[in-house]
Amino acid sequence: MDLFGQKNIIIEYWQFFLPLVTIGISLILLNLNRKPDPRESSKPTSKPGAREERDLDPSEIESQKSAREDSNYDEDALTAALEGVAHKPYPGIKVTFPGGVEKFYEMVNDRRSVRKYSKRPVDWKLVEKCIHSAGTGPSGAHTEPWTFCVISDSEIKQQIREIIENEEYTNYAQRMSRQWTTDLQPLRTNYVKEYLTDAPYLVLVFKQAYSMREDGKKKQHYYNEISTAISVGILLCAFQSAGLNSLVTTPLNCGPALRNLLQRPASEKLLVLLPVGYAADDCEIPDLHRKPVEEILVKY
Amino acid sequence: MDLFGQKNIIIEYWQFFLPLVTIGISLILLNLNRKPDPRESSKPTSKPGAREERDLDPSEIESQKSAREDSNYDEDALTAALEGVAHKPYPGIKVTFPGGVEKFYEMVNDRRSVRKYSKRPVDWKLVEKCIHSAGTGPSGAHTEPWTFCVISDSEIKQQIREIIENEEYTNYAQRMSRQWTTDLQPLRTNYVKEYLTDAPYLVLVFKQAYSMREDGKKKQHYYNEISTAISVGILLCAFQSAGLNSLVTTPLNCGPALRNLLQRPASEKLLVLLPVGYAADDCEIPDLHRKPVEEILVKY
Numbered sequence: 001m002d003l004f005g006q007k008n009i010i011i012e013y014w015q016f017f018l019p020l021v022t023i024g025i026s027l028i029l030l031n032l033n034r035k036p037d038p039r040e041s042s043k044p045t046s047k048p049g050a051r052e053e054r055d056l057d058p059s060e061i062e063s064q065k066s067a068r069e070d071s072n073y074d075e076d077a078l079t080a081a082l083e084g085v086a087h088k089p090y091p092g093i094k095v096t097f098p099g100g101v102e103k104f105y106e107m108v109n110d111r112r113s114v115r116k117y118s119k120r121p122v123d124w125k126l127v128e129k130c131i132h133s134a135g136t137g138p139s140g141a142h143t144e145p146w147t148f149c150v151i152s153d154s155e156i157k158q159q160i161r162e163i164i165e166n167e168e169y170t171n172y173a174q175r176m177s178r179q180w181t182t183d184l185q186p187l188r189t190n191y192v193k194e195y196l197t198d199a200p201y202l203v204l205v206f207k208q209a210y211s212m213r214e215d216g217k218k219k220q221h222y223y224n225e226i227s228t229a230i231s232v233g234i235l236l237c238a239f240q241s242a243g244l245n246s247l248v249t250t251p252l253n254c255g256p257a258l259r260n261l262l263q264r265p266a267s268e269k270l271l272v273l274l275p276v277g278y279a280a281d282d283c284e285i286p287d288l289h290r291k292p293v294e295e296i297l298v299k300y
Numbered sequence: 301m302d303l304f305g306q307k308n309i310i311i312e313y314w315q316f317f318l319p320l321v322t323i324g325i326s327l328i329l330l331n332l333n334r335k336p337d338p339r340e341s342s343k344p345t346s347k348p349g350a351r352e353e354r355d356l357d358p359s360e361i362e363s364q365k366s367a368r369e370d371s372n373y374d375e376d377a378l379t380a381a382l383e384g385v386a387h388k389p390y391p392g393i394k395v396t397f398p399g400g401v402e403k404f405y406e407m408v409n410d411r412r413s414v415r416k417y418s419k420r421p422v423d424w425k426l427v428e429k430c431i432h433s434a435g436t437g438p439s440g441a442h443t444e445p446w447t448f449c450v451i452s453d454s455e456i457k458q459q460i461r462e463i464i465e466n467e468e469y470t471n472y473a474q475r476m477s478r479q480w481t482t483d484l485q486p487l488r489t490n491y492v493k494e495y496l497t498d499a500p501y502l503v504l505v506f507k508q509a510y511s512m513r514e515d516g517k518k519k520q521h522y523y524n525e526i527s528t529a530i531s532v533g534i535l536l537c538a539f540q541s542a543g544l545n546s547l548v549t550t551p552l553n554c555g556p557a558l559r560n561l562l563q564r565p566a567s568e569k570l571l572v573l574l575p576v577g578y579a580a581d582d583c584e585i586p587d588l589h590r591k592p593v594e595e596i597l598v599k600y
Contacts, residue, residue: 087584095410097541098398101429104541108436108534110395129401132593136408137533138548141483144591151600183441183522222483223550226571229526230548233437233533234408241397241404248438248530250523262600271526284387291444293432300451300562 107240114245116283117199117275127201130238137231145208145221146228149262152201161196163257171252199275205232206268228271246274407540414545416583417499417575427501430538437531445508445521446528449562452501461496463557471552499575505532506568528571546574
């Protein structure tokens with residue numbers, strides 16, 4: 001045994017190297033697995049404005065992460081594309097609701113979630129104008145991060161129904177906590193979703209996490225979920241304005257399968273699915289009430 | 301050296317145990333660090349409806365987790381409270397937009413984000429009715445998970461402005477990726493936010509993660525973020541219907557400080573902040589265009 005022979009050191013003391021190698025691999029794995037903390041590298045240490053930031057929820061953290069970590073970034077191209085945007089004087093609102101917000105309230109307060117649809121056809125022009133209206137919503141950095149897929153093809157509607165019913169069956173039978181199932185009880189929800197084939201149209205709203213610029217680089221869409229959900233709020237008002245019933249649903253775990261079915265790109269994720277049409281003659285709704293304004297509004 | 305003496309085995313071969321112990325600790329650390337997967341314990345193995353579920357985003361995972369993991373759950377109390385909800389026949393929509401969806405589109409397409417406000421007062425009744433309208437939005441299991449805080453007090457507005465400007469200064473100077481700052485360039489956003497004190501009202505919209513029932517137990521609000529963002533879409537339509545300008549902002553990292561200032565409970569998190577009022581006489585807006593409907597609508 002020669003302690004000073006290089007080859008012999010490795011052979012004799014491999015037991016000492018092994019833990020070091022293992023620790024190294026573990027640290028690499030830990031790091032790969034860890035959610036990166038966007039605040040870590042740039043968190044200010046003594047700025048008076050810096051406050052406790054620990055109770056951000058995952059979507060906030062996600063938004064902020066995408067906003068601060070950017071690969072494929074070409075500032076020059078982006079600046080060149082955007083700095084041509086001129087400003088113009090704004091004369092204020094020109095179009096309001098006939099009758100004002102009192103009448104607008106009457107309209108939106110008349111909206112109810114409808115789970116049973118007539119097969120009576122709906123004029124395509126109405127649906128298209130509703131989607132067009134939804135597209136007027138605001139979005140982070142004006143990215144307009146939404147895609148509205150509108151299905152009238154009965155075979156595709158049937159496929160969507162099968163995907164959702166299979167998954168909902170699993171949800172109800174195996175996955176859901178007893179509480180959620182109980183919460184939904186007064187709404188008589190179950191895994192049979194006739195509205196998915198009865199309603200003349202299904203609208204699947206996808207949020208776009210990013211888009212590809214002409215130069216092939218990614219453009220991040222900050223706050224794409226909030227922006228797209230806001231546009232769904234405008235969509236609901238549009239449906240109501242057109243006399244169309246709808247229902248906002250969030251098919252649990254079905255996003256990937258539905259995205260594949262509709263061949264949407266990986267940048268898009270399903271936010272909500274809405275059947276659209278006229279309520280069936282024998283449609284019933286739960287006799288629920290909305291909170292009075294004093295319960296949702298706090299004055300300061 | 302006695303290979304068969306227990307004590308001696310450990311002393312002589314500690315080099316063999318060390319890597320095993322290290323691997324064990326690493327696995328434990330990996331597991332602690334990992335985001336829990338709500339599907340793991342109950343994932344079906346051979347159900348035909350079970351599909352690839354791997355590209356859920358964090359907010360989806362969060363929603364599903366809260367839906368399935370429930371402490372403090374008293375099914376009997378919940379069932380007793382809810383099973384009294386009767387169903388009633390639904391005669392269909394009675395109130396639509398005068399002029400239909402074509403006119404509704406004209407109204408929402410007239411909306412622009414306004415960053416410079418007149419100090420001209422706004423009738424409180426208008427603002428209240430807009431909030432009331434927003435409260436008609438749909439929500440997961442009819443939880444109505446939103447609180448609208450409306451600020452007219454000029455001292456509180458000043459405090460809000462200081463919180464946000466300090467934080468925004470830090471954002472702009474230190475935190476933001478160069479891309480985000482560049483994306484926002486055509487909107488002329490910077491860390492000075494005069495609208496926070498100029499606008500007659502600020503509306504801070506909080507999403508409620510849960511509420512407390514009378515028996516002191518938690519009621520989870522599923523999909524509270526999507527629901528609240530949809531209600532903000534309705535709110536924007538309401539402001540437009542009332543002839544009021546607004547602006548949707550998401551003050552980065554300010555949620556906790558603003559929640560503390562307004563003394564909102566821990567169950568509530570800031571989603572967006574909107575100044576509300578009339579555009580200043582010298583208000584300018586970027587000459588941006590919206591995507592044509594063909595770019596946001598896909599027919600199947």
